[in-house]
Amino acid sequence: MPSTLEKIRILGENSKYDICASTASSRTDKYPKLFGDSKDFIGNTASAGICHSYTPDGRCMSLFKTLYTNKCIYSCKYCFSHNCKKRLSFTPEEYARTFMKLYSMNVVEGVFISSGVCRSADDTTEDMLEAIRLLRFKYKFQGYVHFKALPGVSQSLLREAITLSDRISINSEASTKEHLAEIAEQKDFHNDIILRQRWLKQIRIRHNDEALKIMKDQKQDKLCTVAISHENISIHYPLHDV
Numbered sequence: 001m002p003s004t005l006e007k008i009r010i011l012g013e014n015s016k017y018d019i020c021a022s023t024a025s026s027r028t029d030k031y032p033k034l035f036g037d038s039k040d041f042i043g044n045t046a047s048a049g050i051c052h053s054y055t056p057d058g059r060c061m062s063l064f065k066t067l068y069t070n071k072c073i074y075s076c077k078y079c080f081s082h083n084c085k086k087r088l089s090f091t092p093e094e095y096a097r098t099f100m101k102l103y104s105m106n107v108v109e110g111v112f113i114s115s116g117v118c119r120s121a122d123d124t125t126e127d128m129l130e131a132i133r134l135l136r137f138k139y140k141f142q143g144y145v146h147f148k149a150l151p152g153v154s155q156s157l158l159r160e161a162i163t164l165s166d167r168i169s170i171n172s173e174a175s176t177k178e179h180l181a182e183i184a185e186q187k188d189f190h191n192d193i194i195l196r197q198r199w200l201k202q203i204r205i206r207h208n209d210e211a212l213k214i215m216k217d218q219k220q221d222k223l224c225t226v227a228i229s230h231e232n233i234s235i236h237y238p239l240h241d242v
Helices: 004-014 093-105 121-138 155-164 179-184 187-215
Strands: 049-054 060-067 111-116 145-148 167-171 225-233
Touching: 049 093, 060 093, 060 179, 093 121, 111 121, 121 145, 121 155, 145 155, 155 167, 155 187, 167 187, 179 187
Parallel strands: 060 111, 111 145, 145 167, 167 225
Antiparallel strands: 049 060
16 A cells, blocks of 8 residues: 555656646755655655745745646646556545644645546545645644646536635646647537636636625625636647646
């Protein structure tokens, strides 16, 4: 049975091309020999599992960044996980517990959660949401969460993801229907991607309007809104995402 450390290493490596913000730091290995073999240490940014991103106020934040699972029903040509022989998954409790351990050690400050699509977009999103629910309600984590929406996910799950997250995004994957057919022929450009982007925008507007109303009614000084972004994937040869 794979260890949690092995899952962090492999699923973190599989997530390294997933964009977590408009700007992000390099994942170079600054201290490869300081503690011996870097692949055995979860604090090494080059060994995957941890990345750096920037908040709107310019602060650098360390994020726990792995896939929830690299099992996937799709076979997209650009996907790094497509060529990974080991298929691994966290459980919701394992994911939440692992993050909280790293958080308590001051290794990470926030979460970036993405995933392959195992069984279906809704099934996998439900598992991802359960991990975030555990963080929010069991472990009382109120910090930063970036949730990567999966193509084809239902509107109700997007709505819950927005209520639990600080930022939510969905990969555009391609600029046209024809381009998507070349690199991810199993996906529907308008239904799986464009429609979900439209839903995210609509849900976010309603959510932020409701948050503003609550803030005014309760005379709060903090507005609990959520940000939304759409990350593009650029394809270069040999095919991989960047």
